[in-house]
Amino acid sequence: MKIVVIGGTGLIGSKLVTKLGEQGHEAAAASPNTGVNTLTGEGLAEALEGARVVVDVSNSPSFEPAAVLSFFETSTGNLLAAETAAGVGHHVALSIVGTERMPENGYFRAKIAQEELIEKSGIPFSLVHATQFHEFVRGIADEATDGGKVRIAPVRFQPIAGDDVAAALARVSTGTPLNGRIEVAGPEQFRMDEFFRQALAAAGDRREVVTDPHARYFGSELDERSLVPLDGAILGTIRYADWASPRS
Structure with missing residues (x-):
């Protein structure tokens, strides 16, 4: 089965392409690096020829609210139109746990807009909401650093390894469309400040982690369950300590 992975040369996309290939599928990585640009439409029609499934794990190059909204609306609109023309039967998109709980967050608003376009497209779809990746822990700490101190709220946190996200996407993309969403998260839940x-x-x-109930997460103040899944989430198998130990 031909499966096109939009954003297939990035962190999650490259892992997904590898997993699908190991399962015997024809997995095609589509990104500007391979001549496919969802913002301009360049290369889309050719990339989707014969594809039965499209998995979108692409991301905006800018997190500025207006720019990220424009990216997801334009990119997703072009992609869905090309899928309709190509007769693609399943659209899978990667999103974030908690998008609907932080509507004041510009990035999350853009992901909600993306999901609404997918839901209204008429193409059978599956939405995979994941928690924060193990690979992004250092970046989250950097964003939270103020005056040499890392300010983190004492809320729940359940990060997941990129390999577990790719595995979940592989299962969903080769299965029957959900026409809904699933949530995926890591196997362990922590208090966020203690975890960091x-x-x-x-x-x-050596940075000091300061517990701050009003610390913001990329501009948003968090409550206890902002970043963790509701009941029924699919859990990964890779613990953060095991993932980090070869890298520490």
Whole structure:
């Protein structure tokens, strides 16, 4: 089965292409690096020829609210139109756990807009909402750093390894369209400030982690369950400590 992965040369996309190939599928990585541009439409029609499934794991190059909204609306609109023309039977998109709980967050608003376009497209679809990736822990700490201190709210946090996200996407993309969403998360739940205190220390990062109930996560103030899944989420198998130990 031919499966086109939009954003297939990035972190999750490259892992997904590998997994699908190992399962015997014809997995095609589509991105500007391979001559496919969803913003301009360049190369889309050719990339989707013969495709039965499209998996969109692409991301905006800018997180500025207006820019990210424009990216997801334009990119998704072009992609869905090309899928309709090509007769694609299943659209899979990667999103984020908690998008609907933080509508004041510009990036999350853009992902909601993307999902609404998918739901109204008429193409059978599946939405995979994932928690924060293990690979983004350092970046989250950097974003939260203020005056040399990392300010983190004492809320729930359940990060997931990129390999587990790719595995979930592989299962969904080769199955029957959900016409709805699933949530995926890591196997362990932490208190976010304690997690970062331990993770940075284990990595030899000397920054002090300060517990701050009003600390913002990429501009948004969090409540207890903003970033964790509801009941019924599919859990990955890779613990953060096991993932980080070869890298520390």
